[in-house]
Amino acid sequence: MEDNVVIQLKDVSVFQGHNMVINDLQLEIKKGEFVYLIGKTGSGKSSLLKTLYGELPLTKGTGTVVGYDLNALQRKDIPFLRRKLGIVFQDFQLLSDRSVNENLHFVMKATGWKDENEIQQKIADVLTKVGLANKGTKKPYELSGGEQQRVSIARALVNDPELILADEPTGNLDPETSQEIMNLLLDISKSGRSVLFATHDILLYKRFPSRTLTCEQGKITDSAYKVTV
Amino acid sequence: MLNKNHFVSDNTTKRRLQTSSVTVVVSLSLVLFMLALVGWVLLNAKKLSEYYKENIGFQVYLKESASNADVEKLRKELDAAAYVKSAVYKSKEEAAEEMKKETGDDFIAFLGYNPLPVSINVNLRSEYANADSVAWIEKEITADRNVREVVYQKVLVDNVNDNARKIGLIVGFFAFLLIFISLALINNTIRLSIYSKRFLIRTMYLVGATQAFIRKPFIIRGVKIGVVAAIVAFAMLAGFIFIVTRYVPELLVIQEENWLLLLFLGILILGVIISGFSSGLAVRRYLRLKAEDLYF
Numbered sequence A: 001m002e003d004n005v006v007i008q009l010k011d012v013s014v015f016q017g018h019n020m021v022i023n024d025l026q027l028e029i030k031k032g033e034f035v036y037l038i039g040k041t042g043s044g045k046s047s048l049l050k051t052l053y054g055e056l057p058l059t060k061g062t063g064t065v066v067g068y069d070l071n072a073l074q075r076k077d078i079p080f081l082r083r084k085l086g087i088v089f090q091d092f093q094l095l096s097d098r099s100v101n102e103n104l105h106f107v108m109k110a111t112g113w114k115d116e117n118e119i120q121q122k123i124a125d126v127l128t129k130v131g132l133a134n135k136g137t138k139k140p141y142e143l144s145g146g147e148q149q150r151v152s153i154a155r156a157l158v159n160d161p162e163l164i165l166a167d168e169p170t171g172n173l174d175p176e177t178s179q180e181i182m183n184l185l186l187d188i189s190k191s192g193r194s195v196l197f198a199t200h201d202i203l204l205y206k207r208f209p210s211r212t213l214t215c216e217q218g219k220i221t222d223s224a225y226k227v228t229v
Numbered sequence B: 001m002l003n004k005n006h007f008v009s010d011n012t013t014k015r016r017l018q019t020s021s022v023t024v025v026v027s028l029s030l031v032l033f034m035l036a037l038v039g040w041v042l043l044n045a046k047k048l049s050e051y052y053k054e055n056i057g058f059q060v061y062l063k064e065s066a067s068n069a070d071v072e073k074l075r076k077e078l079d080a081a082a083y084v085k086s087a088v089y090k091s092k093e094e095a096a097e098e099m100k101k102e103t104g105d106d107f108i109a110f111l112g113y114n115p116l117p118v119s120i121n122v123n124l125r126s127e128y129a130n131a132d133s134v135a136w137i138e139k140e141i142t143a144d145r146n147v148r149e150v151v152y153q154k155v156l157v158d159n160v161n162d163n164a165r166k167i168g169l170i171v172g173f174f175a176f177l178l179i180f181i182s183l184a185l186i187n188n189t190i191r192l193s194i195y196s197k198r199f200l201i202r203t204m205y206l207v208g209a210t211q212a213f214i215r216k217p218f219i220i221r222g223v224k225i226g227v228v229a230a231i232v233a234f235a236m237l238a239g240f241i242f243i244v245t246r247y248v249p250e251l252l253v254i255q256e257e258n259w260l261l262l263l264f265l266g267i268l269i270l271g272v273i274i275s276g277f278s279s280g281l282a283v284r285r286y287l288r289l290k291a292e293d294l295y296f
Helices: A045-052 A075-083 A100-110 A116-129 A145-157 A175-190 A202-207 B010-055 B068-080 B092-103 B107-111 B131-142 B154-195 B198-206 B211-247 B257-288 B291-295
Strands: A005-016 A019-030 A034-038 A060-065 A085-088 A163-167 A194-199 A211-216 A219-222 B057-062 B084-090 B119-124 B147-152
Touching: A005 A045, A005 A194, A019 A045, A019 A194, A019 A219, A034 A045, A034 A175, A034 A202, A045 A060, A045 A163, A045 A194, A075 A085, A075 B198, A085 A145, A100 A116, A100 A145, A100 B211, A116 A145, A145 A175, A163 A175, A175 A194, A175 A202, B010 B119, B010 B154, B010 B211, B010 B257, B057 B068, B057 B131, B068 B084, B068 B119, B092 B107, B119 B131, B131 B147, B154 B198, B154 B257, B198 B211, B198 B257, B211 B257
Parallel strands: A034 A194, A034 A211, A085 A163, A163 A194
Antiparallel strands: A005 A019, A005 A060, A211 A219, B057 B119, B057 B147, B084 B119
């Protein structure tokens, strides 16, 4: 595998329970790419992402994500794979019982950060990046939806991941807030990280055009291999 | 889902979380109290049966020909033997006095002499108070040339042993059953208390925390709960013993502080293990469930 490839899938099928939702998928995503994954609800976007972060096992085909062989993935490897990924969820998945700072602090402690100064430095750093520098002491429920999503993006950034998987990150947000989040993720991809952005928001990817994977009737069509308009 | 606490103040949330700990502590301490009580009853039963066994003595009657020195020598030998708790000399006069009290007749005046022999009352240690041991002890003592006869209440010894064995079996069986039931109950209680945290556990796992890292704080909390519950249970037991011994003072005679300490250590260890282990297991269970299954 080349050094600058973060996702490589060959002949992959994705299952939802026992139903195959995506068949015969070939995919290669390079460093710094911003890729849309679009399709209706239930078309298998989430299942594909889950397969990429080790929530669903890869049972058919071969795949590598940020250097981890998905076929050989053991239960004990999963946390370490996830540390190299940044995952952003539609429902934010923040720890609701603690403040923003403590949310980030927990993740860093959990992923092996030791030095308290470095941790504080990094927290300030990522919060500034997402524009929440002065909200560190707030609890998630004291923030708006857009702010919570920024926190979860900040959390995805603390371990400098090579790849960010975003599962409908704007699904719960109003159009304006969605654009802010989009801009944020585009900036992040410009700094050299790959972003795989699952959405069904057509307006969004028309506004910010980029390479697009379309999920339809069990097949994924890749705009990179189509004749561009 | 995550915003459900919008209208609930910080303090309320905190109080709610504490309440869930309190519930577990209360259940666990009640269960541990029951176990401690059974343990205490078992220990008391053991002490009680030992006490009775050691009070079953036998009499060694000596020949008329035995001199005082011989008798004293034999008494000392018996007293030093491993199986003897105490050996007490009884003179002819003492025996006659006792007999007189029992029958109410002045038989010496009637007979003109005292026919009762000199004897030694022997009390055995509880370990030797069973038919087998008494049989060879009897043989050994009878072999002494100064001994005329050894008399002991064989039936009584067997009875006490038999009853102690039966009672021990029954109480032991119930104690075992109780331990089993309490394990299941506490396991469920703790699992429920962690159930409310299942989405937090999930999130922690999704952001790359290892299972051990996620489990650690839950296990520490479980251990703390176990310690508190054991202390509460023991305080309850102490109160119980205090009240009971006011009405049944005999029980105090067979109290031993060492046994109580052992009992406390027992329920402490049991409480900590049950609570810590169940917590770890519950978290593990939620880590292994698929995300969809968490909503049920």
